[in-house]
Structures are given as C-alpha cells and as structure tokens.
Amino acid sequence: MKKFFAIVFSSMLLLTGCAGSQEENEINQENNNQSNQSSAELEESSSEDIVATDQYGRGAQSDGQDTNSTEEVVRELSEDSDAIIIYFSRSGNTENLVKMMQDQTNADALELTLDEPYPADYDETVERADEERESENFPEINTEMPDFSQYDHIYLGYQTWSMTLSNPMISFLEVNGEALDGKTIYPFSTNAGYGEGDSIERIQEMLPNSTVEESFSVEDEDATSSQDELEDWLAGQ
Numbered sequence: 001m002k003k004f005f006a007i008v009f010s011s012m013l014l015l016t017g018c019a020g021s022q023e024e025n026e027i028n029q030e031n032n033n034q035s036n037q038s039s040a041e042l043e044e045s046s047s048e049d050i051v052a053t054d055q056y057g058r059g060a061q062s063d064g065q066d067t068n069s070t071e072e073v074v075r076e077l078s079e080d081s082d083a084i085i086i087y088f089s090r091s092g093n094t095e096n097l098v099k100m101m102q103d104q105t106n107a108d109a110l111e112l113t114l115d116e117p118y119p120a121d122y123d124e125t126v127e128r129a130d131e132e133r134e135s136e137n138f139p140e141i142n143t144e145m146p147d148f149s150q151y152d153h154i155y156l157g158y159q160t161w162s163m164t165l166s167n168p169m170i171s172f173l174e175v176n177g178e179a180l181d182g183k184t185i186y187p188f189s190t191n192a193g194y195g196e197g198d199s200i201e202r203i204q205e206m207l208p209n210s211t212v213e214e215s216f217s218v219e220d221e222d223a224t225s226s227q228d229e230l231e232d233w234l235a236g237q
C-alpha cells in the first residue's frame with residue numbers, strides 16, 4: 001500500500017512539478033545561492049534567537065544535529081507540565097515555530113537529534129532522504145526520551161519531505177508511537193510552499209490509539225511572520 005502511495009505520489013510530483021523539475025531547480029538554485037553565503041553571514045544570522053528570514057530551510061546550513069549548527073540542542077523538561085513539544089528541525093524553520101510556541105504555552109520542549117546528522121548541503125540531504133525512504137531504513141534518533149506518561153498533550157513538529165512526514169519524525173513515531181497511546185496530538189510543520197502533503201494521514205496511521213487534532217502548517221519563509229495564525233491555532237486547541 002505504501003509503495004502504491006509512493007508511486008502515485010511521485011507521479012503527482014512530476015505532474016505538478018513539485019520536488020520535480022522546474023520548481024526543484026528553482027529551490028536548488030536558491031539553496032546554492034544561500035549555501036554560497038560566507039560563514040560570517042551565517043554566523044551572524046544564527047546568533048539571533050530566530051533564524052533570519054533569508055535562511056529558509058531549503059538551503060540553510062545545518063549539521064542536522066541542531067539548528068544552524070551553532071545552537072544548543074533544546075531539551076526543556078519540567079516535572080509538572082502536561083504538554084510537550086517534540087520536534088526535529090534540520091535547518092531552523094520548524095524550530096522558529098517552536099520558539100514562538102514556547103512564548104505562548106507552558107509546554108516542555110524536546111528537540112530530536114540523529115546518530116548521523118544530515119549533511120549541511122541540501123542536495124546531499126535530499127539524496128540521502130530519498131534513499132532512506134525507498135529502503136524504509138529511517139535514521140536513528142539518539143535523543144534520550146523522557147517518560148511520556150506525564151504528558152497528555154503532544155505538539156509534534158516536523159517538516160514536509162517528499163510531500164510526506166520527514167524521515168526523522170517517521171523514525172521517532174516508529175520507535176515511540178506506543179508511548180503516545182491515548183494522548184492528544186497537535187501536528188505542526190513547515191514546508192517550501194507545497195503544504196503538508198499526506199503527513200497527517202501518516203501520523204494517524206502510525207498513532208492509531210491517539211487523537212490527532214487539527215494541524216498547523218506554514219511555508220518556511222513565512223514561519224517567522226505567522227505569529228497570529230499560530231496563536232489562533234493554539235487558541236483553538
């Protein structure tokens with residue numbers, strides 16, 4: 001069934017041009033331009049709390065371990081919060097949403113990191129991600145998991161990859177899905193303009209015993225200006 005979806009999906013991508021020909025070339029061109037920025041420029045932008053808006057995830061440098069290579073891994077756990085934000089962010093966009101959400105909720109926050117971080121280079125990341133998806137051999141997460149029994153509400157943050165859930169979030173759900181049984185899930189994500197794809201269906205499929213609420217998804221370059229929409233989404237939960 002998954003293979004069927006993958007074939008239909010790839011055909012859709014080819015038809016729409018998304019992650020396919022012209023759009024991909026445009027995105028790649030943009031990545032290359034961004035990748036050519038000097039390290040001083042990158043350092044300057046990553047020293048901000050929020051990644052500068054010219055550093056969209058399509059091309060922003062990242063060691064995959066943490067946003068833009070220079071920041072500490074986020075792990076903010078309390079003893080009494082009943083909500084937690086669990087997220088992966090290769091290049092900072094999804095983490096930008098997390099920072100905005102932390103101002104608006106009392107949720108704990110847990111950033112997922114990988115045994116083998118993705119390359120900073122976008123094209124190499126796409127190549128590796130494609131191989132992982134085709135072989136269904138998703139990356140190992142090396143984050144030490146807290147006891148999730150404390151939490152009733154789970155904000156799940158990820159990014160669209162190949163019009164579905166990104167590989168690290170698939171890994172997380174494969175290993176930890178059962179620990180989220182009975183909990184309420186609030187998916188949020190960023191993308192390069194093509195939306196969240198079938199990621200919500202994928203989450204529902206992987207978390208059959210959880211309640212999946214309405215999601216929030218925003219284009220990477222609009223993430224930092226989506227405060228109002230984000231607030232509305234949080235208020236509606």
Ligand SMILES: Cc1cc2nc3c(=O)[nH]c(=O)nc-3n(C[C@H](O)[C@H](O)[C@H](O)COP(=O)(O)O)c2cc1C
Nearest residue numbers: 057089090091092093094159162163190192194220
């Ligand atoms: C491997 C890979 C595949 C991607 N595939 C898509 C896609 O199919 N559709 C889309 O809109 N954006 C796609 N993107 C763009 C990311 O979803 C977008 O830049 C996102 O904001 C990155 O989030 P992050 O900075 O938190 O990692 C892809 C990015 C990568 C690295």
